[in-house]
Amino acid sequence: MSTDHEPGVDVTVENGTLRVTINRPDRMNAVKAETLDAVADAFDKYTGDETIRVAIVGGAGGRAFCSGADIVGRDLSAPPSTDTLDAANRVATTVRDFPRPVIAAVNGAAAGVGVSLALACDLTVASESSYFLLAFTRIGLMPDGGATALVAASVGRARAMRMALLAERLPAAEALAAGLIADVYADDDFDARVDELAARLAGGPVDAYAATKHAINATTLTELDGALGREFDGQMQLLAGPDFREGVRAFEQKRKADFRNR
Structure with a gap:
């Protein structure tokens, strides 16, 4: 087994399985730009490695897969940086283009860009106590990391609008029923079920999987690249706006944002 430790990310390779674990x-498991870049770096590093047969993306600690971008301590007086958006976009395309099946093992909260990361993977499975939350509007932002395409491609426009505009939690069972994810496993045997799924894929025809993944993504994610550009432009404007400043202050003060009197 080989192991790498990047900023907030653990990367291991064992028996043909690449595991990329957000470890904060x-x-x-909220992410910064360097965290997202480390995830993308791991996939880039092993893209041409013929010994890799399957990949798993997960989150450490059991409480969250990824709770979104880490906004605590953000300097609201500074001009918005493109770093996190660039990194989020890079992760979405890198995971999409990885030539092996990628499993998102969602054990806990998947919020914000964590939803984008989970849905960029090929098979998203969740523990029964997990949930999905596009929390962006709660802090005056819009979905990014490809979420506007990834969510809509799975559940359709109406459900995507509800998730994005109302920022409501979608429990794992409802996410499965809506077609957002591939399966739900019991909390107690979640890790074992993920390992079983990975072993099944690792023992399969990887070239056929690669061709299948490419074909389905080409058909269903035709708008992903365009979405990334639209999200980038819209988010950069929102990051410089008053709603975001009020949203961050409210988040840090643990109160509901007041967008009418910002």
Whole structure:
């Protein structure tokens, strides 16, 4: 087994399985630009490695897969940086283009860009106590990381609008029923079920999987690249706006944002 430790990300390779684990449990695996870049770096590093047969993306600690971008301590007086958006877009395209099946093992909260990361993977499975939350509008932002295409491609326009505009939690069972994810496993045997799924894929015809993945993505994610550009432009404007400043202040003060009197 080989192991790499990048900023907030653990990368291991064993028996043909690449595991990329966001390891910031004290922040519920909230990500910074360097965290997302480390995830993308791992996939780039092993893209041409013929010994890799399947990949798993997960979150450490059991409370969250990824709770979104880490906004605590953000300097609201500084001009918005493109770093996190660039990294989020890179992750979405890198995971999409990886030539092996990628499993998102969602054990806990998947929020914000965590939803984007989970849905960029090929098979998204969740523990029964997990949930999905496009929380962006709660802090005056719009979905990014490809979420506007990834969610709509899975559940359709009406459900995507509800998730994005109302920022409501979608429990794992409802996410499965809506077609957002591939399966739900019991909390107690979640890790074992993920390992079983990975072993099944690792023992399969990887070239056929690669061709299948490419063909389905080409058909269903035709708008992903365009969405990334639209999200980038819209988000950069929102990051410089008053709603975001009020949203961050409210988040840090643990209160509901007041967008009418910002």
